[in-house]
Amino acid sequence: GENVEQHPSTLSVQEGDSAVIKCTYSDSASNYFPWYKQELGKGPQLIIDIRSNVGEKKDQRIAVTLNKTAKHFSLHITETQPEDSAVYFCAARRYNQGGKLIFGQGTELSVKP
Amino acid sequence: DTEVTQTPKHLVMGMTNKKSLKCEQHMGHRAMYWYKQKAKKPPELMFVYSYEKLSINESVPSRFSPECPNSSLLNLHLHALQPEDSALYLCASSQFRGGNTEAFFGQGTRLTVV
Numbered sequence: 642g643e644n645v646e647q648h649p650s651t652l653s654v655q656e657g658d659s660a661v662i663k664c665t666y667s668d669s670a671s672n673y674f675p676w677y678k679q680e681l682g683k684g685p686q687l688i689i690d691i692r693s694n695v696g697e698k699k700d701q702r703i704a705v706t707l708n709k710t711a712k713h714f715s716l717h718i719t720e721t722q723p724e725d726s727a728v729y730f731c732a733a734r735r736y737n738q739g740g741k742l743i744f745g746q747g748t749e750l751s752v753k754p
Numbered sequence: 755d756t757e758v759t760q761t762p763k764h765l766v767m768g769m770t771n772k773k774s775l776k777c778e779q780h781m782g783h784r785a786m787y788w789y790k791q792k793a794k795k796p797p798e799l800m801f802v803y804s805y806e807k808l809s810i811n812e813s814v815p816s817r818f819s820p821e822c823p824n825s826s827l828l829n830l831h832l833h834a835l836q837p838e839d840s841a842l843y844l845c846a847s848s849q850f851r852g853g854n855t856e857a858f859f860g861q862g863t864r865l866t867v868v
Binding site for chain 2: 675684685736744
């Protein structure tokens with residue numbers, strides 16, 4: 642079955658720096674890749690997603706890139722702010738797997754003021 | 755509006771109790787999900803409902819019983835739980851079950867079994 646690996650598990654950056662989180666997936670039939678941000682005591686919040694027919698997507702300070710050949714995708718956050726501190730999860734979904742999302746293990750991002 | 759509402763936010767129950775978790779969405783989504791999340795771990799899928807019918811059960815013990823009374827509501831009935839079932843229970847919904855539709859999560863119910 643699908644397996645998603647996420648790195649790093651923890652990431653500490655200074656306010657204003659960029660942060661990059663990387664994920665690798667195993668199932669070449671996966672076609673949808675969302676990223677979730679989870680703050681303490683809250684549910685995961687969808688922040689950006691990318692579909693397999695697109696190589697890059699950007700939304701203000703957040704961007705996601707997808708390399709289908711290498712089966713990896715990355716989250717890029719520029720000009721980080723303390724409120725970006727949270728746990729970030731990548732996920733992958735196969736088109737015919739009944740909606741099941743396979744999550745990475747998460748990255749705890751800390752942005753120091 | 756991308757809101758999924760879960761009640762209660764916190765629940766403490768004994769191992770002999772029966773309780774229910776509730777989830778509601780008004781986005782017209784036809785797929786709804788229950789996930790379980792332990793501390794510092796990713797969410798794990800439990801159940802998927804599509805058009806009010808159970809389509810996926812990830813081999814969840816029978817002490818967890820899902821119910822989808824209508825297209826906007828999803829319940830999770832709990833009975834005879836164990837302390838190891840203590841976790842954050844998350845509900846999610848998406849427009850459809852498969853494809854590449856976005857899934858939105860609720861804030862979760864923090865369950866403690868004593």
